Amino acid sequence: MLRFDPKGPRKNDLSSWRPDVVQIWSIGEFRANWATASDTRVGYTAGGAIAFLDVTDGTLLRSSIIESNSAATGGGILCEGSSPHIVGCEIARNGAGFGAGIRSEGGAPLIQDCSIVSNQGVVYSAEGAGGGIASGSGGLVVSRCIIADNYGADTGGGIFLWPESRAHIVQCLITGNDTCWCGTFGSGGGIMCHSDFATITNSTIADNSACISGDGIEISGSPTITNCVVWNRIYVRRGNPRITYTLTKHPRSGEGNIVADPRFRGGGDYRLQALECGGPGISPAIDAGHPGVEDADLSCDWGLGGSRSDMGAFGGDGAGIRCNPCIQVFGIPEMVEYGDVLNPVILATNLGTFDALVAVVTGPIDTTIPLYRGPPIDVAPGDSVVLERELRIVPSIPAGLYRCDVDATLRGEFVSRGVFETILQDD
Missing domain, CATH: 2.160.20 (Pectate Lyase C-like)
Structure with missing residues (x-):
């Protein structure tokens, strides 16, 4: 081994x-x-x-x-x-x-x-x-x-x-x-x-x-x-x-x-049926995903129909397959409470080179949280890096809707951004 x-x-x-x-x-x-x-x-x-x-x-x-x-x-x-x-x-x-x-x-x-x-x-x-x-x-x-x-x-x-x-x-x-x-x-x-x-x-x-x-x-x-x-x-x-x-x-x-029946293409092919791709019907999962997410591509191999995300493994923003570049943030629930300890995971794909990652938070109060600052990290085409951080929700933070822009920069110049929102509930 x-x-x-x-x-x-x-x-x-x-x-x-x-x-x-x-x-x-x-x-x-x-x-x-x-x-x-x-x-x-x-x-x-x-x-x-x-x-x-x-x-x-x-x-x-x-x-x-x-x-x-x-x-x-x-x-x-x-x-x-x-x-x-x-x-x-x-x-x-x-x-x-x-x-x-x-x-x-x-x-x-x-x-x-x-x-x-x-x-x-x-x-x-x-x-x-x-x-x-x-x-x-x-x-x-x-x-x-x-x-x-x-x-x-x-x-x-x-x-x-x-x-x-x-x-x-x-x-x-x-x-x-x-x-x-x-x-x-x-x-x-x-x-x-x-x-x-x-x-x-x-x-x-x-x-x-x-x-x-x-x-x-x-x-x-x-x-x-x-x-x-x-x-x-x-x-x-x-x-x-x-x-x-x-x-x-x-x-x-x-x-x-x-x-509904997802109408897979069959024969071990779990992509969705579409008339424009030679299928006998149209899958109800096409353009039925979250309206805030768009398909990374529109083709018979990936997203079908319009730009709204399809459900399933062959729809959505591609998790970096074709996003160029992109930052995704996982592990932030839609609702958080005082005392919660969050462990967001940041997946950065196709970024090229960056040397800083910051969270720009806007809401009832605005703040900036440094996530990474150090030697340049190079993310080649098709590659990804993962960063994990801990965030604590303390009582001094006002309740309300917060938006967070996770920005990657290189020598102060913007490279890419990932966005998420969450609501801090008032006890």
């Missing part, structure tokens, strides 16, 4: 790796490894192929195959207290009790343009959760990924999110995942979500299975789901999920939600 650890020795001779600078690794093929307890500082077998331990520099792993590796947790990749960028990788046929493909705990990893397929979350020490991905805590971003045909024996065939997870799932296709153990366990075939902080945006969740409940999504928290197509059942065990502008198989309360 490869071990990226600034606090201890590494299993392999990676003499060129330094924990203080951003690195780019293209490992190639990495297969058939089994982690032992001596490989990590966590005291149990973790990170079958690769373990990132307290790596916060944005080290980039790209264009690699992580296949047929095993561990108790993080069968393919373990991210512990780390924020690597895992881009354009195939993570397949790995096995673990928790997070067979990827296990994330702390930090703010970015997983982008990856195929996470056919991983096996087997029962190990009373676990068997998160066949594709398991997130325990931290600001994980999963963007433009295919999460398919994974298996979680107990729960979370595709993705498993613990209560402290602040995962943000954007423009992902989640299909063909399964959870079932001896006919007595098996909940959340596509996603099992215990988190109040997670967001699922412009994603398609379809044709997943669970032998007990929630073949699409099972919820025991209050995540935010927007602009999605969920052609499976959503089962709310407890919590108060915020579901809006989403096509579902069964009625769900929430602004902009619809119940």
